[in-house]
Amino acid sequence: MQREDEQQLEIAERQSQLIVPPLNFAMIAPGIYRSGFPNPKSHPFLLQLRLRTIIYVYDGDCQDYHMQFIERNGINHKHFRIAANKEPFEEMDHALVAEILAEVLDTRNHPLLIHCNRGIRRVGCLVGCIRKLQAWAMTAIFDEYQRFSGTKIRISDQEFIEVFKTPVHLDAQHKPQWLAD
Amino acid sequence: MQREDEQQLEIAERQSQLIVPPLNFAMIAPGIYRSGFPNPKSHPFLLQLRLRTIIYVYDGDCQDYHMQFIERNGINHKHFRIAANKEPFEEMDHALVAEILAEVLDTRNHPLLIHCNRGIRRVGCLVGCIRKLQAWAMTAIFDEYQRFSGTKIRISDQEFIEVFKTPVHLDAQHKPQWLAD
Numbered sequence: 001m002q003r004e005d006e007q008q009l010e011i012a013e014r015q016s017q018l019i020v021p022p023l024n025f026a027m028i029a030p031g032i033y034r035s036g037f038p039n040p041k042s043h044p045f046l047l048q049l050r051l052r053t054i055i056y057v058y059d060g061d062c063q064d065y066h067m068q069f070i071e072r073n074g075i076n077h078k079h080f081r082i083a084a085n086k087e088p089f090e091e092m093d094h095a096l097v098a099e100i101l102a103e104v105l106d107t108r109n110h111p112l113l114i115h116c117n118r119g120i121r122r123v124g125c126l127v128g129c130i131r132k133l134q135a136w137a138m139t140a141i142f143d144e145y146q147r148f149s150g151t152k153i154r155i156s157d158q159e160f161i162e163v164f165k166t167p168v169h170l171d172a173q174h175k176p177q178w179l180a181d
Numbered sequence: 182m183q184r185e186d187e188q189q190l191e192i193a194e195r196q197s198q199l200i201v202p203p204l205n206f207a208m209i210a211p212g213i214y215r216s217g218f219p220n221p222k223s224h225p226f227l228l229q230l231r232l233r234t235i236i237y238v239y240d241g242d243c244q245d246y247h248m249q250f251i252e253r254n255g256i257n258h259k260h261f262r263i264a265a266n267k268e269p270f271e272e273m274d275h276a277l278v279a280e281i282l283a284e285v286l287d288t289r290n291h292p293l294l295i296h297c298n299r300g301i302r303r304v305g306c307l308v309g310c311i312r313k314l315q316a317w318a319m320t321a322i323f324d325e326y327q328r329f330s331g332t333k334i335r336i337s338d339q340e341f342i343e344v345f346k347t348p349v350h351l352d353a354q355h356k357p358q359w360l361a362d
């Protein structure tokens with residue numbers, strides 16, 4: 001017999017209503033998630049995350065259905081129009097990346113989702129920069145980048161992460177506890 | 182001039198002392214991390230996570246240096262001796278997997294790290310089962326599994342995740358808030 005304070009999780013029952021996370025969804029650190037562009041099927045999943053903020057990094061417009069979802073649910077939306085790295089001459093704007101990082105690392109915006117379109121390149125570079133701020137070894141940073149890019153690694157992205165050193169201005173009262181001094 | 186309540190994060194300064202996460206480290210959900218076997222270089226990183234519990238899933242002994250680290254830091258250690266799936270006949274023990282999941286999904290153990298040796302197969306299967314409890318679509322579950330296995334996908338692992346349906350007994354007072362009813 002089941003104890004009163006015990007709950008039995010039945011997979012068959014739970015899977016009767018499937019939940020679809022956005023492409024390349026993952027948790028980066030407490031309060032911060034990453035993904036590709038959410039399609040309508042992933043909206044119930046996003047609601048479960050109780051997001052306060054969604055940050056979109058892409059140099060094009062945001063889809064209407066997604067903007068409507070965001071407004072309907074009172075989520076704070078920030079759109080940074082930033083181009084991806086492109087060999088041999090074009091590079092993500094370092095100052096703009098530092099500005100985006102300051103938003104991502106402000107706990108007043110958490111829980112937060114940062115996404116681009118496929119959740120690989122722009123977001124991969126931003127996550128790489130967060131890992132540098134956490135002082136991760138480059139081996140681990142590149143390994144995480146490649147986990148999402150698979151065989152589509154871009155040397156220009158890895159190079160960007162490696163050379164990025166623009167200071168990031170954080171509000172000392174609202175920086176994440178896990179970002180050690 | 183820098184405002185008093187503002188902090189400037191200088192990457193060059195922060196990277197003077199590199200931090201090495203364990204192999205295949207990632208955050209699964211609030212309070213739960215996954216990885217391969219931590220080597221001594223990754224101990225400072227583990228301390229930053231302020232872990233309450235480390236769960237080791239492997240059918241062999243734990244390394245002495247790691248047990249010493251765990252005892253020295255007052256971390257709760259649980260070792261489940263479980264063999265990996267192996268075509269065509271050997272399969273992870275379903276009842277034992279349900280027992281491990283109940284520990285992983287008990288917030289009294291959080292923050293928690295679950296690890297095997299390479300952080301790919303045993304942990305990949307356990308994470309897959311957690312995703313089933315979250316009602317994730319199999320597409321997303323397999324995609325996450327493959328992010329860590331790369332080209333070393335094991336059909337036996339994916340099959341295990343797909344067929345697993347043993348009920349998991351949780352303490353209703355201490356289950357994660359993100360595990361929706």
